[in-house]
Every structure is written in structure tokens, then in C-alpha cells.
Amino acid sequence: MKPVCFFLKFAAKAAAAVVFMAAKGITDPSHGIAMYGDPALPADFQALPYANANAPKGGRIVTGNTGAFDSLNPFVLKGNAPWQLRFFAYESLMGRNRGEPFALYGLLAESIDTAPDRSWVEFTLRKEARFSDGSPVTVDDMIWSYEILGTEGHPRYHGFWKQVDSIQATGPRTVRLTFNTDNRELALIAGLRPILKKAQYADSALTDATLTNFPIGSAPYVVGDFEPGRQVTLRRNPDYWGADLPLRRGTNNYDEIRIDFYGDGEVLFESFKAGEISYAREFNAEKWANQYNFPAAQTGDVVKSEIPHQKPSGITGFVMNTRRAPLDDIRVRDALTHAFNFEYINDTLTGGRQPRISSFYSGSLLSMQPGPAEGRVAEFLTPFADQLPQDTIAGYTLPASDGSTRNRRNMRTAIKLLSEAGWEVVDGKMRNEAGKALALDILLPQNDTQNKAIVDIWRKSLEQLGIDVSVTLVDNAQYTQRTGAFDFDITKERRALSLSPGNEQRLYWGSAAADQTGSRNLAGIKSPAVDAMITTMLTSESQEDFVAATRALDRILTSGRYIIPIWTYSVGRIAHRKEMRYPEELPIYGDGADWMPQFWWWED
Incomplete structure (x- = not known):
């Protein structure tokens, strides 16, 4: 298909x-109505093109x-x-x-x-x-x-x-x-x-x-x-x-949809294998390749379908709460990013089958381009140059490792960055001038087995740097409550982004949402440059300005080291x-x- x-x-x-x-x-x-131009479907359309x-x-x-x-x-x-x-x-x-x-x-x-x-x-x-x-x-x-x-x-x-x-x-x-x-x-x-x-x-x-x-x-x-x-x-x-109605023809065809609740993803998967669930979405390419060979799949009673798309990668990974020290320091966030050995983690957990997200809009026309900012993108960013990391305009790429467990080069860079931020190893612990140890808590839902597996590998690298790391697992209700109140140091993040980004960007990254209870701005981003790019996106009347503003926003968010990205779901x-x-x-x-x-x- x-x-x-x-x-x-x-x-x-x-x-x-x-x-x-x-x-x-x-x-x-x-x-x-369309965001730009006229809607593609005529007034007399009978059904959506992708509906039966x-x-x-x-x-x-x-x-x-x-x-x-x-x-x-x-x-x-x-x-x-x-x-x-x-x-x-x-x-x-x-x-x-x-x-x-x-x-x-x-x-x-x-x-x-x-x-x-x-x-x-x-x-x-x-x-x-x-x-x-x-x-x-x-x-x-x-x-x-x-x-x-x-x-x-x-x-x-x-x-x-x-x-x-x-x-x-x-x-x-x-x-x-x-x-x-x-x-x-x-x-x-x-x-x-x-x-x-x-x-x-x-x-x-x-x-x-x-x-x-x-x-x-x-x-x-x-x-x-x-x-x-x-x-x-x-x-x-x-x-x-x-x-x-034309929008409804061929849709909502099942008489009944039952939603069953399970304690964790593994129990849910076992129920699917046993025929108690009708379908399951799979986000792990390694598991998709190797664990869907159970009897019902072998007999053809269960079918595996892959659905391609043309949307941006969005962002999936681990968000750092900049409302809290020391995560308000970009050098600390950069150090944690260098210690995140993606290549090794990806090979261990997905067999290297899933490519990494390189920016918030990667894989689309809206993504930041390699190298220095040019043209309208540079024009939009230049007024904020003194507020942004130098590599926002000069060009930023995520650190990559050689795939080995040690990740030596990036670990050395992480130590250097922490030192610049005022942290040094004393008696095996990373401490500041006041002697306080650098301690971080990673908050996850108790049923999130995939992110827990990622954190277990990352945690070892952070502890090698002398950072005290704890992982707190809570039920869904507590997780919603704590993330809504920004009661975490680091947690998971997933934001799907569209081909027509707009007002939701203010909810995700805007300054006004940073301290609003229940906000989706988990990172606590407060950046005049971010706000300005979003405003330009919302008011642009030309192709050039809209794309340039979105690419500029992509640069600011990616180089801000707010979220450590993992793999894209292509x-x-x-x-x-x-x-x-x-x-x-x-x-x-x-x-x-x-x-x-x-x-x-x-x-x-």
C-alpha cells in the first residue's frame, strides 16, 4: 500500500x-479553509480521498x-x-x-x-x-x-x-x-x-x-x-x-471499540499475542523485526502493516527542566547530551534500525539546513545573536559517538563542559564550589519499559561522570500530576509536529506557557527569540518567510540543548x-x- x-x-x-x-x-x-491558499477538495466532494x-x-x-x-x-x-x-x-x-x-x-x-x-x-x-x-x-x-x-x-x-x-x-x-x-x-x-x-x-x-x-x-x-x-x-x-457528511463517509465503521487497560506494555503485548487485543502499534524496530513471530502471526491471523508518512520527525527524547539548577545552565545540558551515547543505545535496543532525530523538524522542508544560517533564516536570527548559543547561527549538530560502550571523546567533552560550569570531581562525586553534589532525578511512568531501558544505559555514563542519578517510576496519574506541576529534573518528551506548525508551538515552547500549570512546555523555555520566530510563523504571508521562520525556530530549539533526541519514527x-x-x-x-x-x- x-x-x-x-x-x-x-x-x-x-x-x-x-x-x-x-x-x-x-x-x-x-x-x-486552508492555512495557505484554497482548500484542495471542491465543495461537492463526496468523501475524503483516503477513505473507503x-x-x-x-x-x-x-x-x-x-x-x-x-x-x-x-x-x-x-x-x-x-x-x-x-x-x-x-x-x-x-x-x-x-x-x-x-x-x-x-x-x-x-x-x-x-x-x-x-x-x-x-x-x-x-x-x-x-x-x-x-x-x-x-x-x-x-x-x-x-x-x-x-x-x-x-x-x-x-x-x-x-x-x-x-x-x-x-x-x-x-x-x-x-x-x-x-x-x-x-x-x-x-x-x-x-x-x-x-x-x-x-x-x-x-x-x-x-x-x-x-x-x-x-x-x-x-x-x-x-x-x-x-x-x-x-x-x-x-x-x-x-x-x-462527506467528512464521515467510510469512517467510524466499527460497531464497538473497547479500550482495555494494562499495568505495563509487556503485559499488553502478551495479551495481544494471546488474541485478547485486536491491534497494537509498535515503536521499536528491533521488536518489530524479531518478536512478532508468535503463532497467530505465523498462521496469518495477525498481519504486520507499515504505514509511511511525509511529516516532520517531531521530537522524541528526554527533556531537561530548565526551571531547576543546574539544568538552567546550557553547559550542563550540553554535557548530559554528550554523555548520552545514542549510537550504542540504538544498536543495543533497536539493532541500529531507527535513525536518530537530528532536529525538531528533521526529514521535512521545514528542518534547519546544515552549516551556517543563510538568507532569511540568518536575517531572522541576527537580532537575537547575543542571546543565543554561537552555534545557533554558525551551525549545530548533535554529538555522535563511535558506537562503543566507553564513548571516550564525548565523555571528555562532557567533563570539560561541567568544569566550565563550575563542577569538578571531588572524592568521586561531581561537586560545585559549595561542595554540593550534582544529583539528578529522572521521572518516568512505571509502565514505560522502553524509556526505562534507555535510561538504564545512560545512567551508567552519568554516574561515571560522578553525577548522582535516581530514577523515579510512578503510576500514570502521579506522572500526569508531577509533569503538570513541573516536578521533575528530567523526563520523557514526545511532540509530534505537522507540516503546518502554528499556535501549538506557543504551547510547546513559548515563554507564556513556561510557568503555566499543565503546560506542554516541559523544558520551561523562556526565549524572546523563540517567541519571535513563532510570531513570524503565524503572521507570514509568503512561502519564504514561513519556511525561514520555522527553520530558524528549529535551529534555536535544537541548539538550545533542551531535549536529548532519540530515534525517529519514519x-x-x-x-x-x-x-x-x-x-x-x-x-x-x-x-x-x-x-x-x-x-x-x-x-x-
Whole structure:
């Protein structure tokens, strides 16, 4: 099965094949909107190109999560809800086409209109839109949802709401949001906000949710039953209002999706081998090559599928909390990076099968280029030259070892860097001038066996440097609580990045998010240069400026030594029951939470 190449498929559709072309404003209500240019799909499109519009309905699949859950409300900070709920039980005004970098089409909304400069956006609600209890979705629900999520919802929704100057009904089915900042992506972000039912919370608060009081949605699936901490069953709503919408044809085909919870990944994998789980995503190439030869795979009852994609690598690795000394010192972070013997770790754990992430946007048009910054990238970075490491502009590459266990050259560099930062070995321990030992705690979920294996190797190198290292394993609830409160020295980090990065970059790396409880800026980055590059990305109206600003951001983040990257996931790996099928045509984003199992079906 081969992916559809966006750049070839839509080359004939005006400027849609140029991912980063100059933006044009919509002057009349439209069926869709793209970040740059016009949406690729026409107003009369019948289904998404990578959907099987004639896929049969039926069947039951079981998937597995590690850890547990104590909430069924994915929209508040309190509690730990199954991540699948947001994707299958709730929907927004617009929906994404994963065959384009960033384009939306009508879902709850039948049309979208916006100013040429996108200073406002207006949505017209579909007359037929209904919640799962049969009640209509209204303008009041739309306005309330924006307000309540922006003030009482999870902090990830607050940043958008702060950029809304006003929200008002402009007709019986239309709502207009006017923005207070120059940010072209806000119109699209507005279309992706979930819409909840206002009347449900007339006598209670959204944050008061319990396992038996969770939001009513309008999406194809509803929570059928659950056992606290053990399983949640989602059932396809036979009366779902939007089954015939172009965005929904050929999707959400399974009658039932059951989510079982396991203590760790190994137990989950054994359950999959035993046939108790229908599919499993695999992120370790070595395991994929050598451990999927169990009986069901040998007989063909389990099939291994590899799903290619065209998206950036994103960042996966270990993030260092710069809010805490000595990790606020880039020389210490650089030393820890040199002591991380990636080549040996990769060979030991994956057989060297997975290439290393070289930057946050590596593998894409948006990645920083080798050598010194040039052209517009250099122009964007130069005003901040005195605030950035010298190699941000001059050119930075990650340290590489010879693959041996000793990693001698990089270990010598690490010692030199620590010495420059005021640390010396005294009686076998790395100490500062005050005699305090350098001690670090690495926080991980107790079921994260892969990262624990990586840390076990890295820890030995750090201890050779005289650094005291402890590894704290906690359950998922404690892990969420501690990372949300930034109560860690080092922890794992995974941020998937798209071909059309935007406002989410402020949540990941922006100064305003650094001290916000529950923020995704785990590193605590506070950099005027980062903020400026993100602003330029959001306000650029040309291909050149957008790409240059993103490449400049990539340089700043990579050379800042905030995160020690590990391997990239250049292909999605899914092992599944042979009866689970998916279309031959694939989106440019490959596998993802909204592709698998949304576009799959059961076929005996």
C-alpha cells in the first residue's frame, strides 16, 4: 500500500500543491479553509480521498492502553481520561483533511467565512447537527463551549481564548469570533474547538465531572459502559446525525471499540499475542523485526502493516527542566547530551534500525539546513545573536559517538563542559564550589519499559561522570500530576509536529506557557527569540518567510540543548487482526489517532 503524495496529487488544483504559498482571504462563506491558499477538495466532494466510502459497517475491536483512568472528561485538567475519547466521542465545527498540510472542512458547521486578513471568522451551524441524546446543537452551545473551555477547561484551551476579542451570534445559526492579535491560524484553530452541551451544566461545573458525569458529545461514538480503571467501551451511535457528511463517509465503521487497560506494555503485548487485543502499534524496530513471530502471526491471523508518512520527525527524547539548577545552565545540558551515547543505545535496543532525530523538524522542508544560517533564516536570527548559543547561527549538530560502550571523546567533552560550569570531581562525586553534589532525578511512568531501558544505559555514563542519578517510576496519574506541576529534573518528551506548525508551538515552547500549570512546555523555555520566530510563523504571508521562520525556530530549539533526541519514527508499524482492513490510499500524515481505527473496517 502506497501513500498519496500531496505535492503530486493536488498539483493541478490551483496553488493547493504549494504547501506554503501566499495566503488569500476568503471573501464569501466556503465549505472549507486552508492555512495557505484554497482548500484542495471542491465543495461537492463526496468523501475524503483516503477513505473507503463503501466500507462495511460492523465488527468489534479491542485496543489496549497502559496505566488506568479515573475520569471520562478529556476537557479538564483534573483526572486522567482515556485519550481516545476526544477523537471518537466529541467533534468540532470543522474537521481535518489529513491529505493536506492544514485544511478544514465543514462538520458541525456547514460553512466558514473570514476576513481577508483573518481578523475574524464566522461559522454557520448545520440545521441537522445533534448531540447524542437527540437534542440540537445550538449557537448558545457554540458560544458557551468557547467560553467555558477557555476559562475553566484544560489549560491547553486557554491560550486561544485570550486571543479572542469578542464572540457573538450574528444570526440564528451563525457565530462570529473576532481576534485581538495578528494570527492567521486562529480562524482554523477556532474550527477545531470541541462543542459541548451547555444545558448539561446548568446546575454543575464542567470541572466537577465524575466517572458518571461526563460531557455529552455529538460524534459517532458514545460511552457504552465501563469498569473504573479497567475498560471503557465506545459504541457507534446508530442515530448519529452526520453519518452521510462527506467528512464521515467510510469512517467510524466499527460497531464497538473497547479500550482495555494494562499495568505495563509487556503485559499488553502478551495479551495481544494471546488474541485478547485486536491491534497494537509498535515503536521499536528491533521488536518489530524479531518478536512478532508468535503463532497467530505465523498462521496469518495477525498481519504486520507499515504505514509511511511525509511529516516532520517531531521530537522524541528526554527533556531537561530548565526551571531547576543546574539544568538552567546550557553547559550542563550540553554535557548530559554528550554523555548520552545514542549510537550504542540504538544498536543495543533497536539493532541500529531507527535513525536518530537530528532536529525538531528533521526529514521535512521545514528542518534547519546544515552549516551556517543563510538568507532569511540568518536575517531572522541576527537580532537575537547575543542571546543565543554561537552555534545557533554558525551551525549545530548533535554529538555522535563511535558506537562503543566507553564513548571516550564525548565523555571528555562532557567533563570539560561541567568544569566550565563550575563542577569538578571531588572524592568521586561531581561537586560545585559549595561542595554540593550534582544529583539528578529522572521521572518516568512505571509502565514505560522502553524509556526505562534507555535510561538504564545512560545512567551508567552519568554516574561515571560522578553525577548522582535516581530514577523515579510512578503510576500514570502521579506522572500526569508531577509533569503538570513541573516536578521533575528530567523526563520523557514526545511532540509530534505537522507540516503546518502554528499556535501549538506557543504551547510547546513559548515563554507564556513556561510557568503555566499543565503546560506542554516541559523544558520551561523562556526565549524572546523563540517567541519571535513563532510570531513570524503565524503572521507570514509568503512561502519564504514561513519556511525561514520555522527553520530558524528549529535551529534555536535544537541548539538550545533542551531535549536529548532519540530515534525517529519514519514509518508507522501496526500489527492487527487479518480481518481489520484499511484503504490503499493513505494520507500524507500516515498513521495517527484520527486515522487508525477511524478509517478502518472489519471484513471476514
